[in-house]
Amino acid sequence: MRPVVALLLSASLALAACQREERDTRPQSALGSGEQPIPVTTLEPGGQRPSPADNKAASFEANAFHLSEGKRLFGWFNCSGCHANGGGGMGPALMDEKWIYGSSMESIHATIRDGRPNGMPSFRDKIPDDQIWELAAFVRSLSGNAPSSAAPSRNDDMMVHPSENRMPDAATLGKSP
Amino acid sequence: MKQATQLAAFCGDPVCTDRAPASRKHFGVLTATLLVCAPLLTAASQPPPAPAISPPATAAPPDDGQWTMPAKNYASTRYSELAEINEGNVKNLQVAFTFSTGVNKGQEAAPLVIGNTMYIVTPFPNIVYALDLSKPGAPMKWKYEPNPEPAAQGVACCDVVTRGAAFADGRVFFNTLDGHTIALDANSGQPIWNAHIANINIGETITMAPLVVKGKVLVGNSGGEMGVRGWVKALDAGDGHVVWTAYNTGPDKEVLIGPDFKPHYDMDKGKDLGVTTWPPEAWKIGGGNMWGWISYDPDLNLIFHGTGNPGPWNPDLRPGDNKWTSGIFARDADTGAAKWFYQWTPHDLHDYDGINEQVLLDMNWQGKPRKVLVRPERNGYLYVLDRTTGEVLSAKPYGPVNSSKGVDLKTGRLIENPDKLTGTGKVVRDICPTASGLKDWQPSAFSPKTGLLYIPHNNLCMDEEGVEVNYIAGTPYVGMNVRMIPGPGGNRGAFTAWDIAAEKPAWSLKENFPVWSGAVVTAGDVVFYGTMEGWFKAVSAKTGDLLWQFKTSSGIIGQPITYRGPDGHQYVAILSGVGGWAGAIVSGDLDPRDATAALGFVNVMKDLKNTTTAGGTLYVFRLP
Known part of the structure; x- marks a missing residue:
C-alpha cells in the first residue's frame, strides 16, 4: 500500500512541477516544521551552546510582505484579543522589552506553535507554519525589533499606538545607546 | 409611614x-x-x-457577628448590626493583624468568618487559608491548595481573580479558575467533593463566589469575552452532583423556561427567544455568562441573578435583542425554573454585563408596600424592580450616562442614543459609561438606618471601534477596539450614597481612580471601602465625611467585612492587592503605550503603575 501512495504522491508533485515555476511560498509542509530545540533560558550548565538558528527565521524577519501579513493574521487569529495591539490584556504585553520565553524569532515561533504553560495556547494545528513565522516576525516588530523600512505602517483605524515602523526600540525607548 | x-x-x-x-x-x-x-x-x-426601607427578615436574619457569605446575607445588604465601632471612635482603629496571601494578583474576595475561624481564598492558584482568630496573631489553622490548571490563566478575562467562598453546614465552598467547584471540611480543610463543571478549552473559567441555598451550591461561568455560552448550575451541597443547569441563551427548554415563566414586559414574551433573537446558531457562542451575584428570597422561594454581555462585543455580528443576555432572571430556588426576566440592555452595544448585585428590600413605593429589588446597573441606571413580577418602578442614572436616553417605563425598554451606536469600521467617541460600566462587579451596601445604598463606582467614558473577529474556541471573541478616558470632572471613580426613596444621591465622594472595591456599612453608621491607591477608608454613613483612613501595601479592590471576634469585640477586615480589569495594568504588567490594552482600560489607568504595586495582604483592624 505504502509504495503506491508514495508513487502517486511523487507523480502529483512532478505534475505540479511541470505546470508552474518553482516558488518558495510553501517550501515545507504547511503544518509544523520539524522540532527546533530552542532553549527558553540562557542558563545552560557547562556553558551556552550556540543555538541552531532556523533558516526560516532570517527569510521571514525584516521582510515587509511577511510583516504586513503577520499584522493581518494577528487580528484574524484573535492574538489581539489577549495581547491587544501589543500592550497586553489577558496575555502579556508584546511591545515592551520583557521576554518571558526569549526574544528570538525561533522562540516566538515555538511559543505560538507549541504554546506555553501559563496560558498561551498551542496553535500547532490551527495556523500553517509559514503564517506562524509571519506572526513571529510581526510580534518582534511590535517592540521596534524590525527595520522601519519593512515594518507595517500606520493603522487604518483607531490610532492606538505609533505605527510599527515608527515604534521606538523597546530596549532603549528610542534613545541612542 | x-x-x-x-x-x-x-x-x-x-x-x-x-x-x-x-x-x-x-x-x-x-x-x-x-x-x-x-x-x-x-x-x-x-x-x-421602624426603618422605612428594610430587607425581608427571612433574607436578612438578626446579626450573629459572623460573615458566612460575601454579601453578608441572602438579601445582599452587606450591612452589619455591630456598632462598637462608630462615627465617634472609628478614628482610633488600628491594625490587629495582617496575613500575606502569597499571591500578588487582584484580591477581589471577601474574607469569611465563622465561629473562631477566618477563611480567605486567593486569586489563581485559588489557595484557601483558615486562620484561627482565637489565638494571638491569628495563626494558620490549615491551608488547601487545589492546584488548578495553569493554562486557565490564558482564558481568564481581566485578571485571574476570585470573588470569594461561601460557608454552609460545616463546609467551605469555592470555585477555581479552571472550572472546579470544591467543598472543604471547614474544620480540617480536607476536600469532601470536587466537581469539574467548566471547560477552559472553550474559554470557560469561574471567578464568582458561590451561593448556597437550600442545600444547593449555585455557580455560574465566566467567559463573555471568549464566546462562551452562559449558564448557572445548582450542585448538590452533599456530593457535588449537578441538580440543574440553566443556560442563558438557547431554546426555552435549556433556559428552563416553562409554563411558570411570566415576564412583565412584552419584549420578553415569546417562544424560544433565546434562539430567535440571534442570527442562526449565534446563541451557541453568544455569552450571557453569570459571574456576578445571586440573591435569594426565602419567602418567594426565588433566586435572582443577572446575565452577562452578549458576545462578541461588535454588535454587527448579532442583530436582534440577544436574549437572555444583559438581563436578570428570577428562578425557582429548587428547580431553577424561570419565573420572570427583564432585559436591562437589549442588543447590548457596549459590553454592559448585567451581573451586578441585587439588594432585596421591602418598602413603600408610591403609597403601596412593595417587595423590591434594587440594582445599580452597569448601563448607568439605578433600577428599582418589583421582585415578584420584574416590573421596573424606577430607573434613574446615578452618574454620567449618554449611551442611552433613559428607560421607557411603559415598555421597560432602554432608549438607545442613536449617536452612540457602534459597528464595524466606525469609531464612536465619548461613550459614557464605559464597557466596565458606571459600576462593575464591585458590590454596594445598604443601611436600613439611613435608607441609603452606598455605591462604589466608576466615572469613565470611552471610544469604541468595531473590528472583524473570528470565532476560534478558547480564544477571545470581542471584535472591538476600546480606549477609555476619564469621565466628566476628571475623577475616575466615585462613592455615591443613593437615597432609594427619593431616587437621587444623598452625597457623593470623588475618587481619583475607579472605586473597584466593595463596601460595607454598619449600625455604627460607618461605611468602609478601599481605593486603588491603597487607602482603606471609613466615612460617615450620614454625611460621607471622611472619619479614618489607612494606607495598605497595595491598591484595594476587595470586599470589606466586619465581624465580632472571639473576644467579643468588633473587627473590620479587607484584602489589599490591586488587579482586576481596572488594575490589570499593574497585576499583569501591561504596556500603557497601547491605548487598547486590557480591552481599553489601560489607557485611563496609565499612572497606576507609578502609584501602587501588586500585592496580596489581609488587613484586620480593631479599636485599641
Missing part, C-alpha cells in the same frame, strides 16, 4: 428625612425647607419609627 415616604419622595432633599444630626448641621437649608416639609418634620419628632 405611608405619608412620610410620599413626602420624602416629594421633597427629595436629604435634610427632609429623619436624620437629625445632618439636619442640625445645615440649619440654613433646614429653615428653607421647613416651609415645604413641615408635616414631615412633625412626624420626625415622634419616636423613631
Whole structure:
C-alpha cells in the first residue's frame, strides 16, 4: 500500500512541477516544521551552546510582505484579543522589552506553535507554519525589533499606538545607546 | 409611614428625612425647607419609627457577628448590626493583624468568618487559608491548595481573580479558575467533593463566589469575552452532583423556561427567544455568562441573578435583542425554573454585563408596600424592580450616562442614543459609561438606618471601534477596539450614597481612580471601602465625611467585612492587592503605550503603575 501512495504522491508533485515555476511560498509542509530545540533560558550548565538558528527565521524577519501579513493574521487569529495591539490584556504585553520565553524569532515561533504553560495556547494545528513565522516576525516588530523600512505602517483605524515602523526600540525607548 | 415616604419622595432633599444630626448641621437649608416639609418634620419628632426601607427578615436574619457569605446575607445588604465601632471612635482603629496571601494578583474576595475561624481564598492558584482568630496573631489553622490548571490563566478575562467562598453546614465552598467547584471540611480543610463543571478549552473559567441555598451550591461561568455560552448550575451541597443547569441563551427548554415563566414586559414574551433573537446558531457562542451575584428570597422561594454581555462585543455580528443576555432572571430556588426576566440592555452595544448585585428590600413605593429589588446597573441606571413580577418602578442614572436616553417605563425598554451606536469600521467617541460600566462587579451596601445604598463606582467614558473577529474556541471573541478616558470632572471613580426613596444621591465622594472595591456599612453608621491607591477608608454613613483612613501595601479592590471576634469585640477586615480589569495594568504588567490594552482600560489607568504595586495582604483592624 505504502509504495503506491508514495508513487502517486511523487507523480502529483512532478505534475505540479511541470505546470508552474518553482516558488518558495510553501517550501515545507504547511503544518509544523520539524522540532527546533530552542532553549527558553540562557542558563545552560557547562556553558551556552550556540543555538541552531532556523533558516526560516532570517527569510521571514525584516521582510515587509511577511510583516504586513503577520499584522493581518494577528487580528484574524484573535492574538489581539489577549495581547491587544501589543500592550497586553489577558496575555502579556508584546511591545515592551520583557521576554518571558526569549526574544528570538525561533522562540516566538515555538511559543505560538507549541504554546506555553501559563496560558498561551498551542496553535500547532490551527495556523500553517509559514503564517506562524509571519506572526513571529510581526510580534518582534511590535517592540521596534524590525527595520522601519519593512515594518507595517500606520493603522487604518483607531490610532492606538505609533505605527510599527515608527515604534521606538523597546530596549532603549528610542534613545541612542 | 405611608405619608412620610410620599413626602420624602416629594421633597427629595436629604435634610427632609429623619436624620437629625445632618439636619442640625445645615440649619440654613433646614429653615428653607421647613416651609415645604413641615408635616414631615412633625412626624420626625415622634419616636423613631421602624426603618422605612428594610430587607425581608427571612433574607436578612438578626446579626450573629459572623460573615458566612460575601454579601453578608441572602438579601445582599452587606450591612452589619455591630456598632462598637462608630462615627465617634472609628478614628482610633488600628491594625490587629495582617496575613500575606502569597499571591500578588487582584484580591477581589471577601474574607469569611465563622465561629473562631477566618477563611480567605486567593486569586489563581485559588489557595484557601483558615486562620484561627482565637489565638494571638491569628495563626494558620490549615491551608488547601487545589492546584488548578495553569493554562486557565490564558482564558481568564481581566485578571485571574476570585470573588470569594461561601460557608454552609460545616463546609467551605469555592470555585477555581479552571472550572472546579470544591467543598472543604471547614474544620480540617480536607476536600469532601470536587466537581469539574467548566471547560477552559472553550474559554470557560469561574471567578464568582458561590451561593448556597437550600442545600444547593449555585455557580455560574465566566467567559463573555471568549464566546462562551452562559449558564448557572445548582450542585448538590452533599456530593457535588449537578441538580440543574440553566443556560442563558438557547431554546426555552435549556433556559428552563416553562409554563411558570411570566415576564412583565412584552419584549420578553415569546417562544424560544433565546434562539430567535440571534442570527442562526449565534446563541451557541453568544455569552450571557453569570459571574456576578445571586440573591435569594426565602419567602418567594426565588433566586435572582443577572446575565452577562452578549458576545462578541461588535454588535454587527448579532442583530436582534440577544436574549437572555444583559438581563436578570428570577428562578425557582429548587428547580431553577424561570419565573420572570427583564432585559436591562437589549442588543447590548457596549459590553454592559448585567451581573451586578441585587439588594432585596421591602418598602413603600408610591403609597403601596412593595417587595423590591434594587440594582445599580452597569448601563448607568439605578433600577428599582418589583421582585415578584420584574416590573421596573424606577430607573434613574446615578452618574454620567449618554449611551442611552433613559428607560421607557411603559415598555421597560432602554432608549438607545442613536449617536452612540457602534459597528464595524466606525469609531464612536465619548461613550459614557464605559464597557466596565458606571459600576462593575464591585458590590454596594445598604443601611436600613439611613435608607441609603452606598455605591462604589466608576466615572469613565470611552471610544469604541468595531473590528472583524473570528470565532476560534478558547480564544477571545470581542471584535472591538476600546480606549477609555476619564469621565466628566476628571475623577475616575466615585462613592455615591443613593437615597432609594427619593431616587437621587444623598452625597457623593470623588475618587481619583475607579472605586473597584466593595463596601460595607454598619449600625455604627460607618461605611468602609478601599481605593486603588491603597487607602482603606471609613466615612460617615450620614454625611460621607471622611472619619479614618489607612494606607495598605497595595491598591484595594476587595470586599470589606466586619465581624465580632472571639473576644467579643468588633473587627473590620479587607484584602489589599490591586488587579482586576481596572488594575490589570499593574497585576499583569501591561504596556500603557497601547491605548487598547486590557480591552481599553489601560489607557485611563496609565499612572497606576507609578502609584501602587501588586500585592496580596489581609488587613484586620480593631479599636485599641
